[in-house]
Amino acid sequence: xxxxxxxxxxxxxxxxxxxxxxxxxxxxxxxxxxxxxxxxxxxxxxxxxxxxxxxxxxxxxxxxxxxxxxxxxxxxxxxxxxxxxxxxxxxxxxxxxxxxxxxxxxxxxxxxxx
Amino acid sequence: xxxxxxxxxxxxxxxxxxxxxxxxxxxxxxxxxxxxxxxxxxxxxxxxxxxxxxxxxxxxxxxxxxxxxxxxxxxxxxxxxxxxxxxxxxxxxxxxxxxxxxxxxxxxxxxxxxx
Numbered sequence: 001x002x003x004x005x006x007x008x009x010x011x012x013x014x015x016x017x018x019x020x021x022x023x024x025x026x027x028x029x030x031x032x033x034x035x036x037x038x039x040x041x042x043x044x045x046x047x048x049x050x051x052x053x054x055x056x057x058x059x060x061x062x063x064x065x066x067x068x069x070x071x072x073x074x075x076x077x078x079x080x081x082x083x084x085x086x087x088x089x090x091x092x093x094x095x096x097x098x099x100x101x102x103x104x105x106x107x108x109x110x111x112x113x114x
Numbered sequence: 115x116x117x118x119x120x121x122x123x124x125x126x127x128x129x130x131x132x133x134x135x136x137x138x139x140x141x142x143x144x145x146x147x148x149x150x151x152x153x154x155x156x157x158x159x160x161x162x163x164x165x166x167x168x169x170x171x172x173x174x175x176x177x178x179x180x181x182x183x184x185x186x187x188x189x190x191x192x193x194x195x196x197x198x199x200x201x202x203x204x205x206x207x208x209x210x211x212x213x214x215x216x217x218x219x220x221x222x223x224x225x226x227x228x229x
Contacts, residue, residue, distance in 0.1 A: 042220055043158075
């Protein structure tokens with residue numbers, strides 16, 4: 001089954017404790033992206049990657065890092081999480097073949113930073 | 115710069131009555147426009163996509179949207195609401211800065227369906 005998976009689905013952590021949220025897709029998509037969703041703000045793009053080893057900042061990149069060492073994986077790293085990073089996070093992927101703007105979303109990761 | 119405005123944060127309808135979720139867009143480019151749906155505790159699912167081929171776009175689950183350039187609108191409609199339509203709906207534009215991979219989301223409309 002074609003899908004985007006994220007782990008963990010739920011995470012509660014404390015300020016300053018480094019964490020990684022994994023994202024994996026099995027559709028051989030070139031493009032991957034991370035969003036955060038906050039009430040009343042919709043989804044905002046954090047980082048995106050056009051292909052392996054190619055990443056760029058989205059609209060709200062502060063406090064986050066990403067890497068794209070393999071085509072299928074695009075982890076989101078919070079080196080020193082803070083309470084304002086408490087949010088619902090979505091990973092998405094798309095392909096040039098079907099249109100990079102038609103994105104397939106993972107199930108989301110709900111992060112709470114205390 | 116691209117932007118979308120969803121005119122209602124909450125919409126409540128009775129089961130079997132029509133649904134109208136309103137979206138206006140602003141774009142310097144010829145936009146691609148989307149509607150996504152998010153059911154409670156679920157990810158986002160693509161409902162439909164407009165890419166200038168036809169102004170009336172049909173999506174899944176009986177939804178459709180009409181692109182009106184003169185009104186810069188892309189409203190989502192459904193003739194008859196089901197209880198299962200209760201969810202949050204996002205209007206989305208792409209092409210921000212000319213990059214088709216950048217999506218700009220509206221703030222969402224929460225649809226409630228009353229029995």
